[in-house]
Amino acid sequence: MTSLLRLSGLTAITLTAALSMTAGLAIAGDNNVSADQIVNALQPKPVTRGLSAGPQVDPAVKDKEASFIQTLRNRKTRSLSLGEREEVAQIASTKPNIDLDIQFDYNSAQIRKASMPAAEELGKALSNASLKGSTFVVAGHTDAIGSEAYNQDLSERRADTIKRFLVDKYGINGTDLVTVGYGKDKPKDPNAPMDPINRRVQVVNMDTKTASR
Template sequence: MPGAFVAPAFAQQTTTEDIIKALTPVKTRSLSTSSSAAVEREESFINSVRTKQQALSPSERDKMTEVIVDKPSGDLLIAFGYNSDVIKGDSVQLADALGRALSSPDMKGSTFLIAGHTDAKGSNQSNLLLSERRAQAVKTYLVKHFALNPADLITVGYGKTRLKNKDQPEAAENRRVEVVNIMSKTAGR
């Protein structure tokens, strides 16, 4: 995964600077006409889901998966209680580092995806709902504590469909929040 930052679950040592570095887009020299059209379609899609009040539909979730493929991203091992969407213990410090990063001048004006993931325990539907609640909990925390614009934070839950460690489907690293810079301030917004 490009730009991945994974803090060990026991240490949670990811810094604000680590997050900014991971989420900073790589500069490119120019865009071709066809890629400009693709960028416009992508921006149109992002804007269409920006203020949705309910979870993304399955087709929107699939489209978002396509959008994030080459975007700067990283995983945060934010701990939650069993079957809970309450940020737990030391993970508040990690959420604070994320909030400082997303509110920094380097990231100002960008749009971010906050994607929740679970391990493979439980049903598909319960994991999907749990991952959506957890992504929303991180967004709510960031908006409340860092005054981020809610429209600049899009949430999606992937449940257990995108395991980080497929060899150990119940491993802790599968229970994570992925943050993706899906539309940087330089993308014409």
């Protein structure tokens, strides 16, 4: 009986340790994304040719998307209308993207010191030769605390901060970065709109070119 109790205790300790390690890895994975992971997430998905290929995008639709995206280059974040922001979101939903946990100081567009590594990895990723020539949307999102107007303004200022950081520190072409703010309108977790998980920066590769093989 004593041996069985010891074995049960050992099993419980081992299980607890395993769960603790798993939780640690999950947290590390969320907060310490690497440049390679960002590059992989933003790579256009290859199109396979033949009977196994999925539905193909109408070339006319691709041309329309490309023309619209072209009109956004060099635009100021606050100049985008609600209709344009929604069109960006609709196109972005079909493109390679990644959500980054880049946090800002309270009521501020200043990047928190703890989030600088994630911002730096983003800069390294967008400097990668494999993503050269792409147009990226940098979208700011907030949680649902506060008014709609307040959060809209805050999300726009934060998106602009990321753009300035990428241009100033990594020499990314500013015309390749389209900034947009969505305030609290598009939470990552609609069931918990006030959760901090909704405070994020989303980066989308809007390039209409598709890799083929």
